[in-house]
Amino acid sequence: MTPPLNSIISRLHLKQLRLLIALGDHGSLLKAAQQVALTQPGASKALQEIETTFGTPLFNRTNRGLEPNEAGRCVIRYARLIHTDLSHMREEIVGIMRGQGGRVAVGVIMGAVPLLTDAITSLIARNPEISVEIVEDTSATLLSQIDEGRLDLAICRTTISQTPQHYETTRLQEETLAVVANVQHPLRRAKKVRLPDVAEYRWVVYRANMPMRLLLEREFREADLRFPMHLLETTSAFATLALLQSNPSFVALVSIDVAQFFASHEMTCILPLHLASRSEPYELVTRKGAQLSPGARQLIEELNAKHGGEA
Structure with missing residues (x-):
């Protein structure tokens, strides 16, 4: 007992x-x-x-x-949660004594990295002494870190969780996807690209059963095409970029925000391929009932101000 x-x-x-x-x-x-x-x-x-x-x-x-x-x-x-709460308490006290500062730990899936960095830039302008920890990973891993108290909040998706009721969520924005490739890719100058045109190239993708991967599989299935067999699987934006730059024939499916960031710095090009499927929206996620630090609340305010979150 x-x-x-x-x-x-x-x-x-x-x-x-x-x-x-x-x-x-x-x-x-x-x-x-x-x-x-x-x-x-x-x-x-x-x-x-x-x-x-x-x-x-x-x-x-x-x-x-x-x-x-x-x-x-x-x-x-729960031991981790208590330890994290004590750590955050100390940092909040330091911030209170200084008049500002504090700390926030935030997780993010690859596609939402540009969205988050814009908000963090505004947060730092508002509170120059704040410390921010950023963890990029899959939704499943980020939710587990929220459960353990390692993260204050995350931009990810709760649909992959078996216990979505454990979280407070705010819908941030829809995710639009794009296909990107090396700036020297054979199709870089094409006016229009169809899925059969890129079906035989080597794809850089998320691993199986993840939302973006499932969407791409559905696109191939509905086009009556065999899904590529020899894949490069990663959840890292940097690994995706490095792979695309290492081989002119590789292609990858990423969010339009990531695609535009890469393209604006001439690191990759966006292929003119229209995808019929829609991806799931990004969610701003916190642990239900959690007491948020001032730094976490400030970051949430910046995200909602920029992206008009809906509960």
Whole structure:
């Protein structure tokens, strides 16, 4: 039986939360003990006390080390949230004492990077002492980092989540897609390009089951074309750009914002290929019930001012 809340509060210490986080990171009692400046016997005793506090084992002991069970993963996730909240509290206090400043951690999917950077430029002009952490990744990874308290907010999509009700979302803008290629691509001067024209080129794409990839597969299916077999899969804007610049025949599907950014700096060209399918809109996502820092609120204000978000 799980002990009552008052019992957990009175027995649980911050150093124990740090130990839980370290165990989640390393899966090794020795490495976790070293990280939090405990001896291995001290760490072992602390873990026993933590499991007694919660009234259940939190880890499976294996020959590979300590693996968190379902309850352990839950406790580690909340330990990270508490640690992050304390870190944000300190940064907010510093900002209050200085009159401004603070910190915000924001995630973004590749297609929305230009949208985010515009808002951050305005935010820094408004609050020059603010620190901003930017994480570019897939929607699934960004949502998991919101769950763990590693991110204050993200521009991504909650449709890929099995628990979308855990998030507050605001619709930012529709995503329009474009096909880009090396500036020396054979089709760079074409007036109009159809999907069969680029079907045999090597494509740089998101990995399977991601929204942009599914859209491209649908385009090929509806055009009665076989989807390319030999793909280059990445979620990185920089990797996409580097691949396109390394080979004049490669093509890639990206958001129109990314395509225009690349093209404006003459790094790639946009092929005149019309796609019938529509992509899902970008969402501004926060954890439901989370207390947002002043820096996070300021960034949200900038995003909504520029892109007219709708709940």
